[in-house]
Amino acid sequence: MQFEVDAHRADRPAGRIRQQNEKLILEAAEQEFARHGFKGTSMQQVADRAGLPKANIHYYFNNKLGLYYAVLANIIDLWDSTFNELSADDDPAVVLPRYIATKIEFSRKYPQASRVFAMEILSGGPHLSQYFQQDYRDWFRSRAAVFEQWIAAGKMKAVDPAHLIFLLWGATQHYADFAVQIEAALGQQTLAPEVFDTATETLTEIILTGCGIRR
Known part of the structure; x- marks a missing residue:
């Protein structure tokens, strides 16, 4: 079972750089959302933790909701794929x-x-x-x-x-x-x-x- 998040993401560049940046952003977002919750987390906080400009975060994820969905989707996909x-x-x-x-x-x-x-x-x-x-x-x-x-x-x-x-x-x-x-x-x-x-x-x-x- 899949948790769809693509509608919440911006078009992204292809290749290894994309994968590395997305991984870095998602790890930073996990830290911030786990610490402050969805409402208490800002895109600037995620950017600061990731060590990237805020514009880079928006380049990969349209908004905070899209980023939040991506974090949720990662763990759900891990859990569900194993149970499948x-x-x-x-x-x-x-x-x-x-x-x-x-x-x-x-x-x-x-x-x-x-x-x-x-x-x-x-x-x-x-x-x-x-x-x-x-x-x-x-x-x-x-x-x-x-x-x-x-x-x-x-x-x-x-x-x-x-x-x-x-x-x-x-x-x-x-x-x-x-x-x-x-x-x-x-x-x-x-x-x-x-x-x-x-x-x-x-x-x-x-x-x-x-x-x-x-x-």
């Missing part, structure tokens, strides 16, 4: 650990983008109303149907697919969205790599055991 890979023919003992590990890795590598998404949801999702339409519901039902087929095939226990999916999402994204709380609890200024490794193993063991799946 699950199929009824898969062995959940193989693909669920892989999915959990991938989502935890996303939380490690892209914590700011995850927090931007979380802030948007907590504010009622005003900029995601187009995303959360029938296509999204159809996509979610198709993902839940995979778990239902695994259950019917005896590959896992009969647990509610929707709430299992919510658990997978929430548990893995927790390590990005609530990193400050985890750091305080563990006495770390920044979460060490082994924290993510342990989280992956622990969540995998709990979820597979709860679903009656043998590794």
Whole structure:
């Protein structure tokens, strides 16, 4: 499932320079939106953080809303593309650990983008109303149907697919969205790599055991 943002972007130059500048701008925007929210962030703040003239930001993104959509689209595309890979023919003992590990890795590598998404949801999702339409519901039902087929095939226990999916999402994204709380609890200024490794193993063991799946 794709989150469309092209309508909010300006025409952009092609090639490696474009890719480098867009990456730089999006990383700066993630930082600013995660810190100040959509309303509290200005294009000038993004330009200052990126170390680029404000005109360059507008060259790649028409306006702040277009830039905001692009940041949201990046994390949604990452999450959805990984979940799209699950199929009824898969062995959940193989693909669920892989999915959990991938989502935890996303939380490690892209914590700011995850927090931007979380802030948007907590504010009622005003900029995601187009995303959360029938296509999204159809996509979610198709993902839940995979778990239902695994259950019917005896590959896992009969647990509610929707709430299992919510658990997978929430548990893995927790390590990005609530990193400050985890750091305080563990006495770390920044979460060490082994924290993510342990989280992956622990969540995998709990979820597979709860679903009656043998590794």
